[in-house]
Amino acid sequence: MAFNSRSNARDEIQMLTFSLDNVLYGVNVSQVREVKNFEGVTPVPYAPAYVRGVTNLRGEVIPVIDLRKRFGMSEAKNDNTNIMIIVQDKHPVGIMVDSVMEVLTLPKTDIDSNTDSLIIDKSEAVLGVAKHDKDLIILLDLIRVATKDGLSMGEDQKGFQITTEKQQTS
Amino acid sequence: MSFDNDQYRELFIEEAKEHIDTITKSMLILEKEPENQEVVNMLFRSAHTLKGSSGMMGFTDFQELTHAMEDIFDDMRKGSKPSSSLISLLLECVDALTQRLDNIQNNVESEINYEDYKAKLHSMKSELSGISTPNQPQKPKTDALPTEKEPAEEKTVKIETPQQPLPPQNPQEKCFTVNLKFSSDCGFRSIRAGMVLDKINEVAKVVKSVPEKNDLDEQKLSDGFKIMVTSKFDEKTIENCAKQVLEVEEVAVAFCPDQASTLSAMSTQAQVQATLKPERNYNVTVENKAVTKVAVDTQTAQTVRVKFDQLDKLMNLVGELVINKIALLQVTADNHHSDGLKRITENIDRLTADLQDLVMQVRMVPVSQVFDRFPRLVRDLSLKEKKRIELIMEGRDIEVDRSVLDEIGEPLIHLLRNSVDHGIEMPEERQANSKNETGQIVLSAQRNGNQVIIEIYDDGAGIDPEKIKISAAKKGVATQAELDKMSKEQLINLVFLPGFSTAKQITETSGRGVGMDVVKTKIQALGGTVHVDSHVGKGTRTTIKLPITLAIIQAILVTDTKETFAIPTSQVSEIVRVKKSEVQKLGKTDAIVVRNRVIPMVHLHRLLNLPESDEEELEVLITYLGDENSKMALAVDSVLRQQDILVKSLSEALSGIKGISGATILGDGQVVLVLDVSQFVKRNRNT
Numbered sequence: 001m002a003f004n005s006r007s008n009a010r011d012e013i014q015m016l017t018f019s020l021d022n023v024l025y026g027v028n029v030s031q032v033r034e035v036k037n038f039e040g041v042t043p044v045p046y047a048p049a050y051v052r053g054v055t056n057l058r059g060e061v062i063p064v065i066d067l068r069k070r071f072g073m074s075e076a077k078n079d080n081t082n083i084m085i086i087v088q089d090k091h092p093v094g095i096m097v098d099s100v101m102e103v104l105t106l107p108k109t110d111i112d113s114n115t116d117s118l119i120i121d122k123s124e125a126v127l128g129v130a131k132h133d134k135d136l137i138i139l140l141d142l143i144r145v146a147t148k149d150g151l152s153m154g155e156d157q158k159g160f161q162i163t164t165e166k167q168q169t170s
Numbered sequence: 171m172s173f174d175n176d177q178y179r180e181l182f183i184e185e186a187k188e189h190i191d192t193i194t195k196s197m198l199i200l201e202k203e204p205e206n207q208e209v210v211n212m213l214f215r216s217a218h219t220l221k222g223s224s225g226m227m228g229f230t231d232f233q234e235l236t237h238a239m240e241d242i243f244d245d246m247r248k249g250s251k252p253s254s255s256l257i258s259l260l261l262e263c264v265d266a267l268t269q270r271l272d273n274i275q276n277n278v279e280s281e282i283n284y285e286d287y288k289a290k291l292h293s294m295k296s297e298l299s300g301i302s303t304p305n306q307p308q309k310p311k312t313d314a315l316p317t318e319k320e321p322a323e324e325k326t327v328k329i330e331t332p333q334q335p336l337p338p339q340n341p342q343e344k345c346f347t348v349n350l351k352f353s354s355d356c357g358f359r360s361i362r363a364g365m366v367l368d369k370i371n372e373v374a375k376v377v378k379s380v381p382e383k384n385d386l387d388e389q390k391l392s393d394g395f396k397i398m399v400t401s402k403f404d405e406k407t408i409e410n411c412a413k414q415v416l417e418v419e420e421v422a423v424a425f426c427p428d429q430a431s432t433l434s435a436m437s438t439q440a441q442v443q444a445t446l447k448p449e450r451n452y453n454v455t456v457e458n459k460a461v462t463k464v465a466v467d468t469q470t471a472q473t474v475r476v477k478f479d480q481l482d483k484l485m486n487l488v489g490e491l492v493i494n495k496i497a498l499l500q501v502t503a504d505n506h507h508s509d510g511l512k513r514i515t516e517n518i519d520r521l522t523a524d525l526q527d528l529v530m531q532v533r534m535v536p537v538s539q540v541f542d543r544f545p546r547l548v549r550d551l552s553l554k555e556k557k558r559i560e561l562i563m564e565g566r567d568i569e570v571d572r573s574v575l576d577e578i579g580e581p582l583i584h585l586l587r588n589s590v591d592h593g594i595e596m597p598e599e600r601q602a603n604s605k606n607e608t609g610q611i612v613l614s615a616q617r618n619g620n621q622v623i624i625e626i627y628d629d630g631a632g633i634d635p636e637k638i639k640i641s642a643a644k645k646g647v648a649t650q651a652e653l654d655k656m657s658k659e660q661l662i663n664l665v666f667l668p669g670f671s672t673a674k675q676i677t678e679t680s681g682r683g684v685g686m687d688v689v690k691t692k693i694q695a696l697g698g699t700v701h702v703d704s705h706v707g708k709g710t711r712t713t714i715k716l717p718i719t720l721a722i723i724q725a726i727l728v729t730d731t732k733e734t735f736a737i738p739t740s741q742v743s744e745i746v747r748v749k750k751s752e753v754q755k756l757g758k759t760d761a762i763v764v765r766n767r768v769i770p771m772v773h774l775h776r777l778l779n780l781p782e783s784d785e786e787e788l789e790v791l792i793t794y795l796g797d798e799n800s801k802m803a804l805a806v807d808s809v810l811r812q813q814d815i816l817v818k819s820l821s822e823a824l825s826g827i828k829g830i831s832g833a834t835i836l837g838d839g840q841v842v843l844v845l846d847v848s849q850f851v852k853r854n855r856n857t
Contacts, residue, residue: 042841043733044820045778046827054820054833056841059490061818061833091821 017101026137033088064094093146189216204251214243231281238288256294343400350395351420369411374401488529489816495522496837537615538566540579551590558608565615571719581689585626593630627711633704635661666690694848727810730774731783736844744792771803793847
């Protein structure tokens, strides 16, 4: 995907939009490394429930996160989710979404970053809401979504950890 | 002059670290051999270089402190002997510098309180100068070490040079040759030569110089500098001009009537010099080597710095190449292609194997990179504890993969601390037991096949199994009945249990909340084992066995409940096949009998919380529980094969899962999890 770098000026934002449970979301293209078909994963025992498993991205082992589960949504009725967005901070992470729509260039003024007024959870992963035509797009920080403490999680989701004997100082 | 460029910054940090290491090492040598002038010179040079480069980068605090240190080293060069407390203070300064460097690297703004150190150093200095010869302004003696820090030097030198009024002019331009010689111990010759050219330019026009202006090289300048000029002034004026530059020992200006012939003569000379150059370089390396022998290792081999994560990437690429190669081999084997294609794939097979070997080799670093920190550590600790300890290091040049080396520093520090703190006795006590007052700690590395064996042994008090027994009973790590049954060796190795420490008091040296269990966990995480052997009154020996490399290991591929897993071969002692009916029940746990030995057995799918399988026959891997004496049987549906795998770490989001140490990609692109059985075992025992 070749983006015109000049259009990515200070007062504009380029975002890749995708849908999840019939809601439109957007992610800044600077966080997106590529969009790829989902070709199965190796499940990881004791991993957090929202981690589908790990997959091979051209020689790199990357975790794949199910965004529906990450957001506590019900599973898709017909499990045809076959697309994932690869985001990259230091390490790439695959994020499964229902479908990927398009790349939009929006003026920053169209984005309302006062997230407190939003009904969806107050997680820091939500950067704001963008208006585009009649649609509202929830702008996400997908890298934060991909990291462990980006969203508040229940204790049980921490995965498998053994309790060692009393941690005394020795 | 300040470079806000990351590239220079990194270079500076790298170099500064090397110099700081040199200073630390040299200082420890100096403490033992106060007469060693070679070491003092080395110290001076390093401090001097650090001063220059930090100044150039704009780290004033760093520069000030290194300057103060340089002054001290300068006094030492003049014959004053450093006291032990001065060395301690200097080492403190080194710590401050190291800290500052770390901060610079992490972009933390925190300046050294250099005034404090300077004041301390100064008071020590006045002590020193009492003995030393009267302070003479001495020029930096840098023995023609090539450095990149010259511009900073240039600035200071230029200020020293007084401007002189120009003498009356001769009406006509004439041609002169100027022969310059620098004093033999002159540093920064290239800079000085450049300055001479600048100076002469004020009164004359430079026609030609040997070596050329843009090729002023320390080595080429070692026996002088020839310039041809035209000028309206006389010889004397030009000579005075050149002499304004410091350390120019001889200037010979000669009038030459025939400009053209002189020019061609100089050119030939330049060529001769150019052809001579390689030999000269050779000489220099030999000299450097001589220095190395006397004191500290300075790397003379030609090297290029490569970022480690680039090596990681290279490794990943090679890994990928290997996977694709396997696929290619399969495709060509399945189809009957021409001989040409077959030959090419065979070549690719061989080349990838070579490439893989080479990448592995490149990642290898000598253990000295970690070991060399320890003399300082032991010195400081033993001073604090008022003990006399000699640290002997063997096998510093043994190489291991960088990823292994990064991880073993901490466990080794802990073990060394234990030896200093609990092992070696106080000098009086040692004397009373007719031992040498000075205790010995030996740290050795040796290679054994695909393993590196690191041993730490001391000739100290040793561990008393009876004390362990009492302590263990008190702490409730085992019941009295269990303890009574244990052998002496088993008792001693109880120290690895979490929350176990026999130290009566928590001292600063050991017992800062990290116990031997942390050492064991770390070593096991690296796929290694650790074992302690001790004799009361004689000493303690800790043996660590580690794989040479973490990246590529031998693994056994198994399947259970349709999933494939890889288990490091090093954790498996044997594989047996049993029928389900042969599995015995031992209370809640299963067990099998192998050669009359009862071994507790667990099913992999139960450990991993996977659905039950209905296989009638089981393959059972007998696995080690961290050390060679305790074993566990791990039941799986089937064992596929054994192969070399390239272990990749799981991302941060999945890193906390015990029992899974990483993942690997098989030839067909499938991702397979790599298990760490020792972690499962721990869980099995505790829950």
